Amino acid sequence: MTAPTRDVPQTTTPAGGLVVEDLGVTLTGRPVDVVDDIDLVLRPGEVVGLVGESGSGKTTVGTSLLAYSRAGALISSGKVLLEGRDVLQLPWKEVRQLRGEEIAYVPQDPASALNPSIRIGKQLVELHQLRGVGTAESRLQAARDGLAEVGLPNDDEFLRRYAHQLSGGQVQRVALAMAFLPKPKVLVLDEPTTGLDVTTQKMVLDTMAQLCRSHGVCALYVTHDLAVVANIADRVAVMYAGQIAELGPKDAVFANPSHPYTRALLDSIPHLSQARALKGIPGRTPAPGARPDGCRFSDRCTYVVDACKQQVPPLISVAPDHEARCIRVGEIGMWDINRGTVPDADPNRKRDVILSVEGLNVFYGRKQIVHDVTFDLAKGEVVALVGESGSGKTTISRSVGGLHKEWTGAVRFEGRELARSARSRSAEDRRRIQYIFQNPYLSLNPRLTIEQIIRRPMELFGIAKGKQATDRVLQLMEQVALGSGMLHYQASRLSGGERQRVAIARALAAEPDVMVCDEITSALDVSVQGSIVALLEGLRKERGISMLFVTHNLALVRSISARVEILQAGRVVEAGSVVTVMDTPREEYTRKLLSDSPRVG
Amino acid sequence: MTQVATLPDPLAEVAPPRGRSGGAAWAAWLARRLGLAVLTLWLVSVLVFLATAALGDPVRAILGRDYDTNVGRREQLEAQLGVGDSIVTRYVDWLGGLVTGDFGTSLANQQPVWQQVSDTVVNTLVLVLLAAAVMIPLAFGIAMISAHFRRRRPDTVIQTILLALAGVPEFVTGILLVALFSTSVFNIFPAVTIASPTARPWDTPEGMVLPVATLVVAVTPYVSRIVRATLLEVLDSDYVELARLKGIPEPVVMRKHALLNAIVPGIQVIALQLAWLAGGVVLVETLFSYPGVGRQLVDSVRNHDVPMVQALSMIIAGVYIVVNLVADVLSILLTPRARTAISS
The missing domain is CATH 3.40.50.300 (P-loop containing nucleotide triphosphate hydrolases)
Structure with missing residues (x-):
């Protein structure tokens, strides 16, 4: 699958599109930044991929474009300029008017994002009905056309269905149709293909790309998966701990990733064409309020020097239109996408x-x-x-x-x-x-400590008990790269990756x-x-x-x-x-x- | 193991709902639920009969010390209750009477039970329905206001008040309302229901206000708290977030997107509360001298009027079952997933 190539003006300031300037979101109550210093331009007809791990603040940026923040957070600074108007400064009523009609949002989880007790036909026409756009017939016709555009049936029977009567891919395409129906100028997509299998993902992505092209819509595509971005985005913004770490045209970012974090991310994704020795990034994304001083990636970075911890580095230009937030940007050498490839498993190995x-x-x-x-x-x-x-x-x-x-x-x-x-x-x-x-x-049982969880199979199968079992738990935790400090934690304090390591250690405990x-x-x-x-x-x-x-x-x-x-x-x-x-x-x-x-x- | 690999049409992944010919499926489902309801009612009849007539000697219980002295009365009672017959015969006779609408004859005044019971049952039902008509919109309204201001000042105040009201026994609320509106402070509503044998309580509407108000105050907190809790959960859902991001005004989000999905637990609580009310809120009825089921049941128990107790118990059980059945049907009608599961 190849990304649709388009001739997008790369240098001039866009006439349409959307400009984000110095956006910042803080927690309510405490002066802690969730995201800060976000500058981003979406040119008309362009898809920008916003990539980052969970906790990087990418969804927060996405919904900020609609002047929306989740409970507990607050958009504290910056501008979101749409055709010269600052969305964040508009009166409340105009923001509501603008949502859906000019900036539309496609949600993350297809299954839970449609109202389970309203028929999809009704949900599709709801916005137009409330705004009094057109007549009942014209609204219905628009809904039918929208469904046809995303390749779904549009007969009365389909319009009368509820969300639970659709498959995951269908629900996501209904959500796409719903977002496109009011003919918005900007689209924010929040990991719309997470949880879909590749066939459905391809279909949704193709539909999205085609709609963006035919309607001249610019899109912000939020995801944690660089592989998806490589296939649909024109430009890529890599986010880490609430800041943009690297920003540039897709090809430049993949050919010459200039921020150590981007490189680490690329090292961790598997390729279809060749086996790789995959590497994770040690440590975890720091939560708001617990981020290191200076460069926020400094505590996980392999290229770190003392100067990194002095102050937050600015975005440094690498090439025209390509910037990275790293002070050692010129010093860390070139990079090769095929780094880390290993020979495929030998098909002729003797099998026992x-x-x-x-x-x-x-x-x-x-x-x-x-x-x-x-x-x-x-x-x-x-x-x-x-x-x-x-x-x-x-x-x-x-x-x-x-x-x-x-x-x-x-x-x-x-x-x-x-x-x-x-x-x-x-x-x-x-x-x-x-x-x-x-x-x-x-x-993982939320009431048990990590030690209890990993010990259980040993006791069950009579492998070890008492002090010996505790020692083995520690060994296993070391093997799966969990610190011994987590021994008495409950699973709720662990991140997803750490939990899965505990699950693996539990399996290993049974030898x-x-x-x-x-x-x-x-x-x-x-x-x-x-x-x-x-x-x-x-x-x-x-x-x-x-x-x-x-x-x-x-x-x-x-x-x-x-x-x-x-x-x-x-x-x-x-x-x-x-x-x-x-x-x-x-x-x-x-x-x-x-x-x-x-x-x- | 090779075979022609055809890609499945992703649109065919989920079978479309099979037409709207689910009528037969619905009828079958309803018939099954009604059958279960009848079975439940029958079990209740066994329990009621065992508890009232089969354990011990009802005649001795009724007559007490007169059992040995008043032989004429004893024989009359024994004939009326059929003490001589086996317990199974007596049960079958009684059940047969129930099914044909013959509830027997009161021991206290030798009047047919149905004649005495019918009025009080209607009185109680009217009281409960009036209370429900006021309580349901009130509870949902409070819940919506509370959820709208979640964890901010108005919400805290409302929740504190509701919890306090839920903690106060209903007769205390009743006494307070009487003191406030009919005796000590204002003198607006009568404190008791004027009960003449011929008139209905609602012939004097102002007399209904305080009993209804007491029941509303007693029940609203529960319903409101449950609906608020469900609403908060729904307001956190992705589809509510999407509705907001789609630009739907907040009142519409609350009414159409949130409330519709939060209504089912509310219905279940309302059903339980209404059934509880229909069981006769003895204290409230006594407080306002309201001629309802609860008071009559207590009187009958005191008089050892076995046929009356049996009839009232069965009626109360019937109301419980009907109310819960209605609530289940409503819950399913309001949950598309459950509804479509039945019709396909």
Whole structure:
């Protein structure tokens, strides 16, 4: 997929578009900056990607363009200029008038962003109805045209549906249609494709790009995923800890990233074309109020010198239109997008099969979800199960883990057939196959401390107890790069990445031979994903643990696994070593998945 | 294992709702709920019968010390209650009477039970419905104001007052209202309901004001607090944020986007509270001498008037079940996800 190339005037001050000057948002009550010193220009017809980890303030900037701040925060300074008017200074009534009509917002989570008890037809015409635009018929016609534009059906039956009767991609496109309906001049998109699989993501992104082009709308695309930005944005702004760290044309930022943070982010994203040794960024994004003096990235930066901590660096021009907030911008050398690539897993390696799945059919009630799936997993190997949502990949992994028991076929572990449900398997079998869940926010008991969580499997399987167990907990925490200071924390004090590390340590505590990893990085930032993948790779090499890795991210598969099973509607459509499948896909479906995946470099 | 790999049409991911021919599905669902309601009612009848007639000797309980001396009265009672028959026969007879609308004869004055009960039941229902008509808009209004000013001064003040009111027993509220509006301070409303055997309480509307007000004050805090809590949750949701960012005026956001999604827990609490009121708020009825179910039930228990107690218990149980059934139906009608789940 290639970004639509457009001739955007790069130097002149824009006549239309939107200009953000020195925007600052603070917490109410305390004089703490959430974001500060934001200068940004959106030229007409241009898509600007705003990239950053969670906690960087990117969503705050996004909603500030509509003069909106979430409870607890307050826009304290700066200007948002739309055609010469400062949106932040307009009277309240005019701001409301301007929202939707001139600056529109597309929300993050498609499933929760539409009102569950209002039919989508009504939600689409609501704004026009309230403003008294047109007649009932013309409003309805506009809604139908809008739906057609985003490639959705627009008959009465569809208009009468509720949000829960649509799929994730459909809901997101309804939200897009709703945003475009009043013909806005500026669009703010807040991670609109998070949680969608690649096919749907591609469709939504294409729709958005096309609408922006045909309506001459400029867009701010907020995301944590540089790979998505690489495919849709004209320019990129990288945010860190409430400031813009680097700003420039997309090609310049990817070819010559000049801020160490941008480089670290790029190091953490997997490529489709080649395996990489992914790296995370050590530490975590500092929260407002806890940010270091001077350069805010200084405590996580590999290029740091004493001068970095003296004062906040200004944005320094690297090239025309390309700026970075780093005082060592000229000193840190060039960069190569292919840095960190490693050879793909060797397809001819001798395999010593530990777990095999034969003729697996899985049912939910009378409905068959998985049809005749056969594959195996060797010692010290990672096998990826890949497919769109609904392809049955999680169902297979749950059946292998014994969490779902309505299945037929055979799962053999070292040649022995395993019982259907974990409950009827022996303690030894249960210990040796461990399951890690997708959402670390839900998979850790919030009432237990980290120590208790990690100790539990040791006591359960009689591996260690007392002082010895505590020592092992500390060892494991060190292995997954968690400080011993967190021993007595509860999970609520941990970030998403830290929680997932605890979940991995909990699985490791049982000293397993096989780990079933169910989309374990999909709820995490890309940089955190990088560090989790690095951790898993280390574990595989050192301990020879085999992993069944469920994901919808093909680029990630390239970097982590040796073999891949492509699933569609509950069947394996293509299987083989990662190199073979990804470089020479046989099936149309695999080719389609590959072409839909966002590509960097 | 190879097969033709066709991309599924992403638009076909979710089957469209199957027409609007869900009428049959609805009828089946409703029939099932009604069946369950009848079953519940039958269980209640067993419990009521066991508690009132089957345990011990009702005649001895009624006559007390006269049991041995007043043989004529004893025999008459035994004949009327059918003490000689087996317990199953008596239960079947009684249940058969209930089903055909024959509630038996009062022991206290030998009048048909239905004749005595019907008026008080209507009186109580009118009182409760009036209270509900005032309480529901009031509770929702307060909740909306409170949620609008969340955790700011007006919200704190409202919540404190509501909590205080919820903590005060309803007869204390009643006495305070009487003191305020009919005796000590003002003299606007009568303190008691004028109960003549022929007239209805609402023939003198001003007499209804204080009983209704007392019930409203007793119930509003609960409903209002629940609705406020749900509203706050809904106001934090993504779709409310989107509605605001779309430029929808705040009152419309509150009414159409928030309230509609916060109404269901409110309905459930309202149902529980109304059923509780219909069970006869004895203290309130006694305080205002209101001729309602609660007072009659207490009198009947005191007189050991077994058929009256049985009939009133069954009526109260019936009201509970009907009110909750209505609340469930309303909740489902107002939750599109549940509603479409039934019709497809």
